[in-house]
Amino acid sequence: xxxxxxxxxxxxxxxxxxxxxxxxxxxxxxxxxxxxxxxxxxxxxxxxxxxxxxxxxxxxxxxxxxxxxxxxxxxxxxxxxxxxxxxxxxxxxxxxxxxxxxxxxxxxxxxxxxxxxxxxxxxxxxxxxxxxxxxxxxxxxxxxxxxxxxxxxxxxxxxxxxxxxxxxxxxxxxxxxxxxxxxxxxxxxxxxxxxxxxxxxxxx
Amino acid sequence: xxxxxxxxxxxxxxxxxxxxxxxxxxxxxxxxxxxxxxxxxxxxxxxxxxxxxxx
Amino acid sequence: xxxxxxxxxxxxxxxxxxxxxxxxxxxxxxxxxxxxxxxxxxxxxxxxxxxxxxxxxxxxxxxxxxxxxxxxxxxxxxxxxxxxxxxxxxxxxxxxxxxxxxxxxxxxxxxxxxxxxxxxxxxxxxxxxxxxxxxxxxxxxxxxxxxxxxxxxxxxxxxxxxxxxxxxxxxxxxxxxxxxxxxxxxxxxxxxxxxxxxxxxxxxxxxxxxxxxxxxxxxxxxxxxxxxxxxxxxxxxxxxxxxxxxxxxxxxxxxxxxxxxxxxxxxxxxxxxxxxxxxxxxxxxxxxxxxxxxxxxxxxxxxxxxxxxxxxxxxxxxxxxxxxxxxxxxxxxxxxxxxxxxxxxxxxxxxxxxxxxxxxxxxxxxxxxxxxxxxxxxxxxxxxxxxxxxxxxxxxxxxxxxxxxxxxxxxxxxxxxxxxxxxxxxxxxxxxxxxxxxxxxxxxxxxxxxxxxxxxxxxxxxxxxxxxxxxxxxxxxxxxxxxxxxxxxxxxxxxxxxxxxxxxxxxxxxxxxxxxxxxxxxxxxxxxxxxxxxxxxxxxxxxxxxxxxxxxxxxxxxxxxxx
Ligand code: HEM
Ligand SMILES: [Cu+2]
Ligand SMILES: [Cu+2]
Numbered sequence: 001x002x003x004x005x006x007x008x009x010x011x012x013x014x015x016x017x018x019x020x021x022x023x024x025x026x027x028x029x030x031x032x033x034x035x036x037x038x039x040x041x042x043x044x045x046x047x048x049x050x051x052x053x054x055x056x057x058x059x060x061x062x063x064x065x066x067x068x069x070x071x072x073x074x075x076x077x078x079x080x081x082x083x084x085x086x087x088x089x090x091x092x093x094x095x096x097x098x099x100x101x102x103x104x105x106x107x108x109x110x111x112x113x114x115x116x117x118x119x120x121x122x123x124x125x126x127x128x129x130x131x132x133x134x135x136x137x138x139x140x141x142x143x144x145x146x147x148x149x150x151x152x153x154x155x156x157x158x159x160x161x162x163x164x165x166x167x168x169x170x171x172x173x174x175x176x177x178x179x180x181x182x183x184x185x186x187x188x189x190x191x192x193x194x195x196x197x198x199x200x201x202x203x204x
Numbered sequence: 205x206x207x208x209x210x211x212x213x214x215x216x217x218x219x220x221x222x223x224x225x226x227x228x229x230x231x232x233x234x235x236x237x238x239x240x241x242x243x244x245x246x247x248x249x250x251x252x253x254x255x256x257x258x259x
Numbered sequence: 260x261x262x263x264x265x266x267x268x269x270x271x272x273x274x275x276x277x278x279x280x281x282x283x284x285x286x287x288x289x290x291x292x293x294x295x296x297x298x299x300x301x302x303x304x305x306x307x308x309x310x311x312x313x314x315x316x317x318x319x320x321x322x323x324x325x326x327x328x329x330x331x332x333x334x335x336x337x338x339x340x341x342x343x344x345x346x347x348x349x350x351x352x353x354x355x356x357x358x359x360x361x362x363x364x365x366x367x368x369x370x371x372x373x374x375x376x377x378x379x380x381x382x383x384x385x386x387x388x389x390x391x392x393x394x395x396x397x398x399x400x401x402x403x404x405x406x407x408x409x410x411x412x413x414x415x416x417x418x419x420x421x422x423x424x425x426x427x428x429x430x431x432x433x434x435x436x437x438x439x440x441x442x443x444x445x446x447x448x449x450x451x452x453x454x455x456x457x458x459x460x461x462x463x464x465x466x467x468x469x470x471x472x473x474x475x476x477x478x479x480x481x482x483x484x485x486x487x488x489x490x491x492x493x494x495x496x497x498x499x500x501x502x503x504x505x506x507x508x509x510x511x512x513x514x515x516x517x518x519x520x521x522x523x524x525x526x527x528x529x530x531x532x533x534x535x536x537x538x539x540x541x542x543x544x545x546x547x548x549x550x551x552x553x554x555x556x557x558x559x560x561x562x563x564x565x566x567x568x569x570x571x572x573x574x575x576x577x578x579x580x581x582x583x584x585x586x587x588x589x590x591x592x593x594x595x596x597x598x599x600x601x602x603x604x605x606x607x608x609x610x611x612x613x614x615x616x617x618x619x620x621x622x623x624x625x626x627x628x629x630x631x632x633x634x635x636x637x638x639x640x641x642x643x644x645x646x647x648x649x650x651x652x653x654x655x656x657x658x659x660x661x662x663x664x665x666x667x668x669x670x671x672x673x674x675x676x677x678x679x680x681x682x683x684x685x686x687x688x689x690x691x692x693x694x695x696x697x698x699x700x701x702x703x704x705x706x707x708x709x710x711x712x713x714x715x716x717x718x719x720x721x722x723x724x725x726x727x728x729x730x731x732x733x734x735x736x737x738x739x740x741x742x743x744x745x746x747x748x749x750x751x752x753x754x755x756x757x758x759x760x761x762x763x764x765x766x767x768x769x770x771x772x773x774x775x776x777x778x779x780x781x782x783x784x785x786x787x788x789x790x791x792x793x794x795x796x797x798x799x800x801x802x803x804x805x806x807x808x809x810x811x812x813x814x815x816x817x818x819x820x821x822x
Contacts, residue, residue: 022526023580025227030572033573034569036241037568040245041562047253047632048554054257054259055631057552057553057557058552059550059551061551061809126705129252129257129258129632131548131638133550133638135549136483137814138549145256157640159711161817161821162822166717225587230583233579233595241622241623241626248636249630255635
């Protein structure tokens with residue numbers, strides 16, 4: 001778009017370039033505004049890049065037409081990676097999450113990978129900072145350490161059709177003993193009093 | 205009305221006399237505003253910090 | 260000092276009377292807008308009642324199949340139709356009255372309206388038939404009827420055509436008035452139209468290269484991530500497209516209505532130019548928690564979003580100072596007591612003052628959303644509708660309502676019917692929104708999702724119930740407000756014509772300083788348009804190239820109708 005440029009220079013009073021007739025108080029206000037925004041920008045930058053409050057980023061891509069039947073989401077769920085480290089593959093599809101329940105031991109650091117074979121969904125674990133948009137063809141990933149025992153619903157936060165309001169699952173954070181007991185299929189968990197014992201039992 | 209003349213005989217900056225009014229009330233309102241911004245924004249920041257890192 | 264002794268650009272009073280044709284043209288825009296707001300806003304309270312388990316949808320089945328069909332209508336009619344038709348009509352008005360000359364090519368503007376109207380009707384059919392229950396963001400691969408996409412595209416194209424008409428009119432005025440600063444309200448309207456032109460490239464590409472061919476069966480799948488990026492390229496500046504006309508009124512008209520002057524003509528212009536350059540390159544702040552976009556780009560858009568917050572902070576100063584000046588002229592005193600001296604008996608003023616107050620809070624929650632990782636706390640929660648009902652549904656909508664309180668009688672040659680009723684309308688909107696929005700923000704912090712009939716959701720803890728109830732109470736108060744507004748408009752429209760002197764005047768505020776003193780660089784399009792283009796290329800270019808090169812149209816969506 002070209003613009004009319006008909007105004008003549010000499011009509012400007014010389015000092016107007018600098019002052020624009022701005023009130024001194026208004027100038028102070030501009031300064032305060034800038035300082036405020038710079039401080040906030042610093043705070044989010046530090047939280048994001050130094051303290052680990054990260055956003056999902058570029059992860060990987062998948063074919064939404066096959067993701068439910070081939071690859072890690074064909075068997076969604078939790079897998080152990082090593083000492084206290086896990087990964088969870090979760091499939092969001094109209095209108096449920098697979099798995100519906102994710103049992104993790106307290107203190108577990110879990111890499112959470114979510115994708116969708118059909119529509120966009122949301123994935124937000126209540127009372128945590130895990131909050132992701134789930135987009136077909138893309139993998140959304142965040143890592144989170146669960147260090148509080150309890151039940152934390154993960155809720156679909158994006159409209160995905162008529163039963164969207166019914167779409168949720170639950171993270172159950174349990175003690176290491178309960179976790180190991182559940183892992184080993186033991187029915188009586190009351191005897192597992194401490195972690196090492198439980199682990200030994202599970203291995204034995 | 206349509207051809208109102210403007211006097212600019214009152215100083216090099218061409219201001220009308222009214223311009224010299226000091227907007228004290230505005231400053232007061234804006235101080236409250238900034239305080240509210242900081243308070244509310246910081247409270248969400250604290251919630252973020254309290255809910256754990258997403259490394 | 261060599262200042263041409265021309266008419267200052269912003270002087271109140273008459274000087275140009277709109278022709279019958281111009282009144283009609285503007286009037287039909289407002290008519291469509293108000294009908295859309297009427298229908299769209301009546302659905303809002305239904306949603307709030309659902310939150311408290313009062314499900315009125317069962318009685319509306321012949322017209323509304325579901326909460327989601329209602330929500331699609333609510334979003335499209337309010338956020339897209341009411342706003343766009345009002346803005347194009349209002350900008351037609353400010354162009355003509357600001358410049359005091361007729362449209363350069365009235366046929367272009369008539370054509371713009373016609374295309375918008377055809378588009379609206381095309382989109383309305385599938386919406387009403389439950390064939391476009393995809394919400395106003397139509398995220399792929401939710402698949403609506405092709406008529407919905409084509410219709411919305413035509414609405415945008417129509418707004419482009421009208422924008423061209425405004426631009427040519429300003430251009431013609433400048434030819435006739437060399438060396439004179441363009442009148443603020445006219446210039447500001449055209450800046451908004453120019454910004455819209457740049458901003459809507461995103462949605463145009465999305466529609467033409469993906470959604471329309473897909474809905475017509477020409478291609479069988481979409482790339483939902485790329486579609487989101489296109490959408491939000493337009494989606495954020497969209498909110499400034501809504502907001503800037505309200506700013507035109509706050510800067511250029513409200514001071515006059517309050518009995519004062521515009522505090523700073525230069526800063527008013529400066530903030531509009533800043534909006535032109537920073538409204539677009541911030542769209543990733545709607546995609547903070549998206550996969551497929553590197554964090555550093557999100558961070559960049561977060562910082563640029565802080566940049567676009569700055570002119571709004573300037574606006575706060577200039578507008579409040581203009582009002583304080585007015586109030587002191589009216590005998591107001593005290594540090595805060597002057598506020599009482601403002602003309603609170605004038606519904607057109609009261610609506611805009613209340614809109615401005617809530618906008619300060621909307622600005623705070625917006626700043627929070629936009630703060631990069633703070634978005635993890637609130638993304639897609641009820642916080643977000645809590646936020647934008649303070650901004651678009653109050654700052655913008657209540658201001659536009661206030662404008663119609665003088666403009667509709669002005670155009671009809673009548674007087675406003677029911678001043679007191681209109682005042683009650685203003686206050687009920689304010690009170691209803693305060694309750695509604697506060698509760699929504701709280702729900703969001705607790706983790707309640709948006710776009711969800713929470714009454715039927717299966718995971719609602721008791722902790723949420725008090726807030727859910729407050730949402731419904733706010734909605735009930737807002738219902739009263741919407742009905743009052745429609746009554747006032749209908750009665751004003753049907754009121755007996757009165758003699759010209761009794762018809763409301765057009766409030767155009769003078770500037771405290773002569774506009775001719777405003778530096779000339781605040782009156783030129785070229786440098787700002789170049790800056791806007793550059794910033795878009797820098798902030799979006801690499802990511803867009805990446806995502807387009809990487810495009811995989813492999814997402815067909817479910818093979819059944821999901822709603
Ligand atoms: C008059 C009273 C109003 C009430 C009671 C109301 C209520 C609501 C509620 C409860 C929601 C959230 C639904 C959900 O997330 O599940 C919503 C969404 C929305 N409202 Fe309103 N609203 C009103 C007016 C307006 C106005 C005037 C506008 C715009 C000009 C507007 C624009 C929107 C938009 C864009 C959405 C989001 C739709 C979506 O998520 O797809 N609302 N409204
Ligand atoms: Cu969903
Ligand atoms: Cu935005």
